[in-house]
Amino acid sequence: MFQLDRYLKERAALVERALSGIVPDPSGPDALLLEAMRYSLLGGGKRLRPILALAACEAVGGAPERAIGFACAVEMIHNYSLIHDDLPCMDDDDLRHGRPSNHKVYGEAIATLAGDGLLTDAFKVLARSASDGVPSSVVLQTVADLAHAAGSAGMVGGQVIDLQSEGRTLTLDELKHLHAKKTGALFHVSIVGGARLGGASDTQLASLNEFARALGLAFQVVDDLLDVEATTEQMGKRTRKDEAAGKATFPSLLGVEKSRQFARELEHQALEALSAFGPSADPLRAIATFVVERKQ
């Protein structure tokens, strides 16, 4: 019987170890930059995206180590996006993972640069992760995919749409489009990239593509639900802020009960997409259920 708790703990430990070796211990004239980068990168979080990358690699029969550089790169990019999103000129958030956000500790200039550093260094970590088992052409493809998912066509584009949607009523399709870019793209590439580095066939990639699409959207629907229902203490970040900012959310468009139903339906679609996989995909299956059932 597959034990998710143990799996998440072991894989998170693998990611933590790898991440803590990436940004050098602060010393010298740019110590403040490295300290600010470490503050966010090693400051907690579920490590969901890098664990998904490792789990997708394992699902197609690859050792998790083949995707560890990529997993770190994804987490670095996720953390840069949180730092920049929290800036006063963006969402202006003071709290992240239960601690003051980066610019509250280091100031706006250093926070902006810490984000820039994490984003840029992510591509170095990924490009240097080529090992004997993985051809350079495959690593290069994941560089392109990761940049596509994180850049103007993906996450950055989604953040712009999000900023411009405040106070406007979105249709359900517009909201899905927003999230497909803002959070879905990085989720998606974590899974597909991890699988590619694990040696996935085209058929496997197509199935994981569908899994990733459903899971990414489920994650966002549940995030919106938690924003309505959970307390700031539970979440470690300000809650009910969507409502305060007049942002469209799944609960505001569909209602709470229908949103919960939609999340379960997406979980079902995600699990269906894995039907051709054996027990190697059990981690992915358990994570899909975890994402929908989570309370924070």
Next chain:
Amino acid sequence: MFQLDRYLKERAALVERALSGIVPDPSGPDALLLEAMRYSLLGGGKRLRPILALAACEAVGGAPERAIGFACAVEMIHNYSLIHDDLPCMDDDDLRHGRPSNHKVYGEAIATLAGDGLLTDAFKVLARSASDGVPSSVVLQTVADLAHAAGSAGMVGGQVIDLQSEGRTLTLDELKHLHAKKTGALFHVSIVGGARLGGASDTQLASLNEFARALGLAFQVVDDLLDVEATTEQMGKRTRKDEAAGKATFPSLLGVEKSRQFARELEHQALEALSAFGPSADPLRAIATFVVERKQ
């Protein structure tokens, strides 16, 4: 006889064409992002770094087309760094290339994201530029080198040191260290990366390494001199701002005449480093002289 004017015009046109195809024409809900990216990317500038990448590729016998994706990536990263450096929380500059800086036109949030988009998309452009002539492993190496030069160990680290140096007296060695990171690293990788993509031998890379070191420093010394001597109108950006910000510069440490002498000495070192190259390196030679003699 090699004609620099014509060479610069032709190569700049090659770069402009390639750049204008990279960011799609603005439409859809994220049009503002694409417009802001295009505003900076296609808003002028000498295109010195991408032209150096092409010239280094040609110096070792490669067709310039082999390095055009890399050249665009370098220019995108240069432009992102200008957008972020101009932000109110950084150098707070209103003018760039003779036009209002990005955040004066689009606001801080969109400017920050336009920078993020250009930085991220640069790696997509580079990773997708692999052609038949260039092995994936070489492109992957240039991804790693570019990320190293632009990230915390290079340009971003240099910007942090620069911010923290304001109002402090630096030694000449500290000033050289600052510029080696802040502007030197991207100059350096432009030349070495272009040469690598052109098929350079290790011996050629070592020579170009030395050429790039000397030229990058010469560029900065001359930039400092121009900041003292040129007018805002000539430069298209605010001048005498180093003095106003209490920043250490080469003229403030060495005096104007010794700084000019230092720049000439570096030009000489750069040309010496090319002594084993034939006429294929004439563009690089002419650019080295141009960098030291330029009036803007």
